[in-house]
Amino acid sequence: MSSLLPSEKAFVPFVSVANMMRLVHHIGIETLLSELTDVIEADFRRWESFDKTPRVASHSGEGVIELMPTSDGEIYSFKYVNGHPKNMAHGLQTVTAFGLLAEVSTGYPVLLTEMTLLTALRTAATSAMAARHLAPKGTRTMAMIGNGAQAEFQALAMKAAVGIDHIRLYDIDPQATAKTVRNLSGMGLTVTACTSSQSAIEGAGIITTCTADKSYATILTDNMVAAGVHINAIGGDCPGKTELHRDILLRADTFVEYPPQTRIEGEIQQMDADYPVTELWQVITGHVTGRRDANQITLFDSVGFAVEDFSALRYVRRKLGGTGFYQDLDIIADPDEPRDLFGMLLRAEQA
Amino acid sequence: MSSLLPSEKAFVPFVSVANMMRLVHHIGIETLLSELTDVIEADFRRWESFDKTPRVASHSGEGVIELMPTSDGEIYSFKYVNGHPKNMAHGLQTVTAFGLLAEVSTGYPVLLTEMTLLTALRTAATSAMAARHLAPKGTRTMAMIGNGAQAEFQALAMKAAVGIDHIRLYDIDPQATAKTVRNLSGMGLTVTACTSSQSAIEGAGIITTCTADKSYATILTDNMVAAGVHINAIGGDCPGKTELHRDILLRADTFVEYPPQTRIEGEIQQMDADYPVTELWQVITGHVTGRRDANQITLFDSVGFAVEDFSALRYVRRKLGGTGFYQDLDIIADPDEPRDLFGMLLRAEQA
Numbered sequence: 193m194s195s196l197l198p199s200e201k202a203f204v205p206f207v208s209v210a211n212m213m214r215l216v217h218h219i220g221i222e223t224l225l226s227e228l229t230d231v232i233e234a235d236f237r238r239w240e241s242f243d244k245t246p247r248v249a250s251h252s253g254e255g256v257i258e259l260m261p262t263s264d265g266e267i268y269s270f271k272y273v274n275g276h277p278k279n280m281a282h283g284l285q286t287v288t289a290f291g292l293l294a295e296v297s298t299g300y301p302v303l304l305t306e307m308t309l310l311t312a313l314r315t316a317a318t319s320a321m322a323a324r325h326l327a328p329k330g331t332r333t334m335a336m337i338g339n340g341a342q343a344e345f346q347a348l349a350m351k352a353a354v355g356i357d358h359i360r361l362y363d364i365d366p367q368a369t370a371k372t373v374r375n376l377s378g379m380g381l382t383v384t385a386c387t388s389s390q391s392a393i394e395g396a397g398i399i400t401t402c403t404a405d406k407s408y409a410t411i412l413t414d415n416m417v418a419a420g421v422h423i424n425a426i427g428g429d430c431p432g433k434t435e436l437h438r439d440i441l442l443r444a445d446t447f448v449e450y451p452p453q454t455r456i457e458g459e460i461q462q463m464d465a466d467y468p469v470t471e472l473w474q475v476i477t478g479h480v481t482g483r484r485d486a487n488q489i490t491l492f493d494s495v496g497f498a499v500e501d502f503s504a505l506r507y508v509r510r511k512l513g514g515t516g517f518y519q520d521l522d523i524i525a526d527p528d529e530p531r532d533l534f535g536m537l538l539r540a541e542q543a
Numbered sequence: 544m545s546s547l548l549p550s551e552k553a554f555v556p557f558v559s560v561a562n563m564m565r566l567v568h569h570i571g572i573e574t575l576l577s578e579l580t581d582v583i584e585a586d587f588r589r590w591e592s593f594d595k596t597p598r599v600a601s602h603s604g605e606g607v608i609e610l611m612p613t614s615d616g617e618i619y620s621f622k623y624v625n626g627h628p629k630n631m632a633h634g635l636q637t638v639t640a641f642g643l644l645a646e647v648s649t650g651y652p653v654l655l656t657e658m659t660l661l662t663a664l665r666t667a668a669t670s671a672m673a674a675r676h677l678a679p680k681g682t683r684t685m686a687m688i689g690n691g692a693q694a695e696f697q698a699l700a701m702k703a704a705v706g707i708d709h710i711r712l713y714d715i716d717p718q719a720t721a722k723t724v725r726n727l728s729g730m731g732l733t734v735t736a737c738t739s740s741q742s743a744i745e746g747a748g749i750i751t752t753c754t755a756d757k758s759y760a761t762i763l764t765d766n767m768v769a770a771g772v773h774i775n776a777i778g779g780d781c782p783g784k785t786e787l788h789r790d791i792l793l794r795a796d797t798f799v800e801y802p803p804q805t806r807i808e809g810e811i812q813q814m815d816a817d818y819p820v821t822e823l824w825q826v827i828t829g830h831v832t833g834r835r836d837a838n839q840i841t842l843f844d845s846v847g848f849a850v851e852d853f854s855a856l857r858y859v860r861r862k863l864g865g866t867g868f869y870q871d872l873d874i875i876a877d878p879d880e881p882r883d884l885f886g887m888l889l890r891a892e893q894a
Contacts, residue, residue: 202560208873209553213891221888248599250614252647257619259610263601268608270623272643274650280881284649288875292623296603298635299625308876312884344885368882375885522559524639525659530631531719533663534695534726537572540564 202526207305207508211517216309219511225345226352228317229324232503236321239473241265242499246453254278262498268294269502271307277404286341286404287311293505303509304521307501312342314504315496316349318449319424322492323354323398325475325482326447327422331397332357337389337411338402338427339363339372346400346426347376347383354398358382362392390416401435402426414439419487425459426494436491438462444489447472447482449497458493469493553877558656558859562868566859567660569866576696577703579668580675583854587672590824592616593850597804605629613849619645620853622658628755637692637755638662644856654860655872658852663693665855666847667700669800670775673843674705674749676826676833677798678773682748683708688740688762689753689778690714690723697751697777698727698734705749709733713743741767752786753777765790770838776810777845787842789813795840798823798833800848809844820844 207215216224235242247260255276262269273289280286289307294300334356336343343361350356359381363369369385376383386392389411393399399421401411414437417423423444427435436459448454448469460467472492475482483490512518527536558566567575586593598611606627613620624640631637640658645651685707687694694712701707710732714720720736727734737743740762744750750772752762765788768774774795778786787810799805799820811818823843826833834841863869878887 206872209876210873210891212876213888216888217892243601245599248596248610248612250594250612250619250647252614252616254648255650257612257614257645257647257650259599259612259621261599261601261608261610263603263608265603268601270610272621272645272652274645276648276650279649282649283879283881284651285875285877285881285884288651290652290874294608294623294625296601296608297605297627298630298633299606299608299627300635300639301623301641306874306876309884309888340882341884371880371883371886375883375889521557522561523557523641523657524636525560525563525657526636528634529722530634530636531691532722532726533636533660533692535722537564537567537660538726540561541568 202522202524203520204301204304204523205512205518206521207512207518209306209309212306212309215508215511215515215517218515218517222348222352225313225317225320225349228313228504228507229320229349229353231507232314232317232500233321233476235499235503236473236476239499244450244498246450246456247498260498260501262502263296264502266296267502267506268296269498269505271498271501273307273311291501291505293509300524303505304523305505305508310504310508312345314500315342315426316345317353318500319346319400319426319492319494320349320353322447322472322494323350323422323424326490326492327354328397328420328483328486333360333396334358334398334400335360335362335392335396336400336402337362337392338404339368340402340404342402342426343372344375346402347381348379350398351381356398358384360384360386360392360394360396362386362389396421398422398424400424400426403435410437411435412440413437414443417489419489421489423489423491424494425491434459434462441467441491444491445470446491446493447475448493449495453497454493454495457495459491460493553873553875554871555652555655555874556863556869557872558863558869560657560660563657563660566862566866566868569868570862573699573703576664576668576671576700579664579855579858580671580700580704582858583665583668583851584672584827586850586854587824587827590850595801595849597801597807598849611849611852613853614647615853617647618853618857619647620849620856622849622852624658624662642852642856644860651875654856655874656856656859661855661859663696665851666693666777667696668704669851670697670751670777670843670845671700671704673798673823673845674701674773674775677841677843678705679748679771679834679837684711684747685749685751686711686713686744686747687751687753688713688743690719691753691755693753693777694723695726697753698732699730701749702732707749709735711735711737711743711745711747713737713740747772749773749775751775751777754786761788762786763791764788765794768840770840772840774840774842775845776842785810785813792818792842795842796821797842797844798826799844800846804848805844805846808846811844
């Protein structure tokens with residue numbers, strides 16, 4: 193009764209960055225990306241069972257801080273994530289994140305984890321899931337424009353889940369490309385460093401754009417994009433930030449996660465409010481055809497949605513069992529008698 | 544470079560429940576409640592500088608999970624909080640919470656802390672702040688209807704910040720009252736256990752209601768409430784949950800934190816959408832008169848707002864310096880080169 197030691201219910205398993213890295217290597221990066229792609233796809237198949245809301249954003253001159261909650265009625269999840277493009281110049285991450293799972297029935301948290309790494313993994317897995325349904329069949333080459341923190345995760349997810357074996361890289365900063373070439377060596381991929389976007393997209397069935405400047409940019413123009421490609425537009429993702437020229441969007445069929453959020457943050461913020469989009473989950477369930485023919489340009493206007501984090505958090509929780517790659521955090525006040533919160537405080541002084 | 548040890552930026556100070564209890568006793572409960580009342584009042588004075596939004600709620604049959612963000616443009620805060628009235632029957636807390644402060648300029652978290660205890664403290668401090676401006680001058684007696692987890696915190700905050708020295712307790716469960724009497728003994732208060740609400744409110748200048756059942760309840764009826772009292776309505780706070788008969792609201796002048804949230808969750812959800820309310824911050828800044836005369840019934844329809852958590856989190860951060868009552872949490876992935884997140888992961892395997 194008078195102990196300072198909290199009861200078992202008071203503990204929440206916490207996965208630090210170091211433990212997340214241990215877990216990733218324990219599973220294997222490609223195995224993890226492949227399994228995560230399947231887990232996210234399974235949750236997209238039951239899309240209608242999720243409580244969905246556009247993320248809650250707090251914008252400032254330097255960036256944005258967002259909360260991304262969702263629930264399937266049994267488990268609740270949310271992620272805290274920031275996006276600060278100017279951070280990189282100060283040696284900080286553009287995107288950092290952490291997240292939580294809780295039981296809907298009690299409201300008690302059951303997992304707290306770093307999500308900077310996990311967000312990179314789930315973003316790549318989501319791209320791979322979309323490409324599996326939208327990219328031209330049999331394509332083995334992907335262009336990767338923007339070689340920042342997300343690049344290698346995208347390359348390995350497309351390898352593990354889609355069968356890509358050739359990556360063509362371009363970044364306005366050759367050092368970013370060199371870093372990506374170095375990190376991907378020995379991974380079973382042919383990696384080609386290119387000196388322009390135009391050159392990078394040669395022969396690519398998938399074009400992934402992943403740049404981070406917070407301003408209207410045009411990474412791809414219309415005349416660069418050939419018939420039949422799949423564009424995986426990852427970067428941008430905040431009001432005022434796009435990567436594609438609007439003429440591309442007028443030629444492409446556009447697929448999105450959750451339209452109310454994508455219309456605010458995605459490439460389609462350039463378009464009229466009635467610009468037609470297809471919800472990706474409807475392609476995955478077979479309600480709507482994704483790729484109809486070999487000349488169609490498909491565009492996944494990806495901004496990241498809470499359901500993907502929910503899937504990733506549950507995957508981590510499931511994989512964590514028996515590994516010891518977590519610590520117990522005393523974050524929930526749990527007096528022996530629930531109404532006696534003050535008594536617990538008093539007894540702590542006496543202890 | 545190849546170390547698993549994260550850099551200093553990667554660490555976020557974390558205050559566990561045990562450390563929060565140490566901090567509270569280090570400062571002293573009444574000193575803390577008094578200082579916190581002043582800190583919250585200072586932030587209410589600059590109400591217009593906060594980015595405000597109704598909390599983001601996820602409702603279920605058993606309760607609610609809420610995220611409560613705000614920002615003053617320099618510091619961002621949010622709280623995760625649940626409300627599950629049925630938890631008590633299973634030996635769990637009705638309300639548990641944790642919260643975070645982050646720098647707006649970088650999005651990096653700077654404090655993570657338990658907030659079950661801190662919410663109890665800030666709720667009591669907010670009540671005391673409202674009573675300081677609205678209660679009849681010189682009143683020294685408070686009735687406390689509902690003697691659950693919040694009761695002692697309310698009593699001590701009203702003592703420390705308003706000068707209350709007599710508490711009259713009533714709860715439908717006599718064991719809850721007995722617990723509160725026991726915990727408040729030796730605290731410099733006259734404490735009277737009463738056998739009805741009617742008896743508890745005799746001679747009280749402040750009536751605090753703090754019950755938790757999730758259904759329309761009537762803790763106070765109109766004929767019980769005498770002219771001149773201040774009602775501090777703490778309980779309820781979700782759609783479908785109220786404590787006061789609507790006739791009381793028709794006689795009272797009602798003061799609220801943030802009208803868009805209170806109209807959904809507060810006592811005033813019973814009233815028409817145009818039922819007049821006064822924002823408390825306008826009383827505190829002197830823009831509007833709070834208590835006009837000795838016969839007026841004032842009602843603080845308290846639901847709890849994010850700015851109060853912001854104040855409490857900043858207070859804890861300020862008081863934490865030099866105490867050692869925290870641990871450093873490795874929650875932010877922070878590679879030496881910000882674009883080289885994947886390289887950090889690779890090097891962890893080699894290490």
